[in-house]
Amino acid sequence: MEYRLRLAKRMLFNKKGSLIGAVLAVTIGILVIHVNFVIFQGLFDAIVRDISNYRNGDVLITDEEDYIDKSDQALVNWFERIPYVEAATPRLSSTASINMTKFGTLHEETRIPIVGVDPLRDIRASTVHETVSEGQYVFSRNSIVLGSNVARDLGGAQVGDSLKVKIIDRYGQDQIKRLVVTGIAKSPGGQGFDYSVVVHIDTLRDLMNRDGDTGSIMVKLNDPSKASDVKNFFLAAFPNDDFIAETIEESAEEQLAGFRSGIAMINMIGYFGMMSSAFAIVTIQMMLVNGKTREIGVMRSIGATRKDILIIFIFQGMIIGAIGAGVGTAAGLGYTFYAKETKMSFNNSLPLEVSYNWEKIIQTAVLSFILAIIASLYPSYRATKLLPVEAMRTV
Amino acid sequence: MSKIYGTDENKVKALDNVSFSINKGEFVLIVGSSGSGKSTLLNMIGLLDRPTNGKVFIDETDTTNLTDDKISSFRNKKLGFIFQFSNLLTDLTVLENVLLPREIAGTSDSAEKNAIELLKAVGLDDQINKRANKISGGQAQRVAIARGLINNPSIVLADEPTGNLDSVTSEKIIQLMKLMAKKLNQTFIVVTHDRQHFGDVDRIITIKDGKAFEGNLPSEMGVLA
Structure with missing residues (x-):
């Protein structure tokens, strides 16, 4: 050999x-x-x-009935008692028409995705606030953060500009509110809210006439490998509700x-x-x-x-x-x-x-x-x- | 035995009913002109090729029906080869070349000592660690002789061992082979067209047109068949 x-x-x-x-x-x-x-x-x-950082978290909770009517505060508190959970935050989504007059010209954009966030909780569970390159994240009920593409399409909206947001509420009625631009969000790669706008969740609830309703609960874990455990734990804890719990792989599967x-x-x-x-x-x-x-x-x-x-x-x-x-x-x-x-x-x-x-x-x-x-x-x-x-x- | 190359009208009879025996310790020359069939005969004896008809016996073993592996083992243990161009492996050193047949045999006990002794006997003990392509043609042929003897074979077969050397070096190689043959009581079968340089040998077999004759002059030839 x-x-x-x-x-x-x-x-x-x-x-x-x-x-x-x-x-x-x-x-x-x-x-x-x-x-x-x-x-x-x-x-x-x-x-x-x-997707996990900006939109879905490691575990995303939604409801078969489109909206979660259970208290978001109670659900967030329930999640944050689990050691694997870093933070949880409620989100609400819809579409809006936005118009703004800039230099005497009226700019109007329709069917813009609008996301309602709880600013205090959101910055713990999501990194969307880090994508705000100008101004700051949503901090009050009359503030709005525009995605960079929306700002561009609105004729170059800037921080401090005022605009009108129109939403069709749950009864089919138009609801209009004037908001002030407090920030422009731009994410590298465009996976953030570049094509959306972000407002306070209570503002969106008012506009949608959905007082106390939540679209989803975004749960961020300190150990993402435990996502399935947290999901199963949650579903076992709320067997009689119509909750849907999905890990990031499940919730983002389509994308x-x-x-x-x-x-x-x-x-x-x-x-x-x-x-x-x-x-x-x-x-x-x-x-x-x-x-x-x-x-x-x-x-x-x-x-x-x-x-x-x-x-x-x-x-x-x-x-x-x-x-x-x-x-x-x-x-x-x-x-x-x-x-x-x-x-x-x-x-x-x-x-x-x-x-x-x-x-x-x-x-x-x-x-x-x-x-x-x-x-x-x-x-x-x-x-x-x-x-x-x-x-x-x-x- | 006979050896026929080609088929039908292209048939060439390289060896034609050649039959002889060689005794242990004999130094035998096989001579003949180019193309006479002497190298073919050596290849048959060396089991590098098979005869078309007939048999080759070595140490009373019929080699005709041996398997390829058995033939390899036979070549390794019973036969030593010295080629015209020495055919050393240039990737190995002088010592490694001499050791190779022993390593192939898988018996490495005192192999290195034996190899060095043989290299000493052929006057190359100061070259053992040189690469085989860094030594002269004469030295390479001496290494080939040592390699041919390392497994103490029954027969050493040499095919034109001086064919590529100048006359002075040829003379030295011939004397060395004769010396080793005598010293080790080794059978040597040497194919050459250079009869004169070898001087006295035990036997001469002349090949002419594929037939073998005892002796070296046509007038003295006794047909070996």
Whole structure:
């Protein structure tokens, strides 16, 4: 065994060009998968993160009847007694028509999503307030925060401007209220409330004629992995109500489904890339076998069996796979580290949520190692088929 | 035995009913002109190729029906090879080249000591750690002789061992082979077209048109069949 490994190493390391080529093929295959993972999984996780931070929390409570009529105060207090819960906050949503006169011109926008928040609780359970780039978050009943796109569509609304909000209440009546713009919200990647407006929840309740009603309770956990436990605990505690409790994966499923299949496709492309690397190894090893035909003939003539020759070239595949997997994984981790530390984003868009998925990292390294061995099987088999007399004639 | 290459009208009879036996310890030359079939004969004896008809017996073992693995083992343990171009593995050192047949056999007991002794005997004990491609042609051929002897084979087969060397080096290699043959009581079968350099040997077999003859001059030839 020892001499076969030594021969495999020497033959390979004395052909540095082939070794580097084969190792690079494996390295690039792994790197493609790591880069894909960092970018696309990072983007997916960033969207999940933002949906969770801005809209749904880790657990979202709604009601089959559209509105929760139980006291939001009581529900929030119930949640905040659970150690896993960081904070909970009520939300109410509808659509509104908004008009504003700017420099003598009337600007009107219809069907704008409007979200009512409890400002004191919201800043603990959500990070929407951090997206307010101008002015400040909702702080009184007559204040409104405009999404940056809504502000633009309203002719360039600014902090301090006054505008009219019209909502159709639960009885079909128009309800109008004048509000003052206190902030403009703009989130990186646009996952926040850039296309919505935010008002005090009580203001929206008044406009909708839904005194005491809540659209949803957004629950933020200090340990998101406990979301299912909290959800089940909640549903068990309120068995006779028509509550719907969903984890972020469930509540955002519709938004994430397309992305999930996109990631699966990108992963497939990555694995095809890895298979291309395997073909490159086959080609390089065939060259190695062809370059060592005479030596193979000599070894056979002095007593090496076909199995010995097979093992020598499979060892080469293992060496290529091991070095390639090591270098590729190191390069992939380097890229992941860089992306994480620099909070990588593209064109100032959504910062990627980069994570080290050790299971996937190990799986990729092991897979590429195995592929390198599989790729070496055919050249190794060809090497065993060389007849000593014929092989030694090769110059 | 006979060896026929090709089929039908392209048939070439490389060896034609050749039959002889060689005794242990004999130094035998196989001579003949280019294309006469002497290397083919050596390949048959060395189990590197199979005869079309006939059998090769080595140490009273019929090698005809041995499996590929058995033949490899046979080549490893019973036969030593010295080739025209030495055919050392350039990825290995001189010592590793000599050790290789022993490592293939899987018997490494005192292998290194034996290899160094052999390299000493061929005058290369100061080159053991050099890469095989860093030594001269004459030195490489000496290493090949040491490699051919490391497993103490029944027969050492040499195919034009001086064919690639200048006359001075050839003379040294020939003397070395004869010395080793005598010292180790080793059977040597040497294929050469350079009869004169070898001087006195135990036997000469001449191959002409695929047939084998005892002796070296056509007038003296006794047909071996």
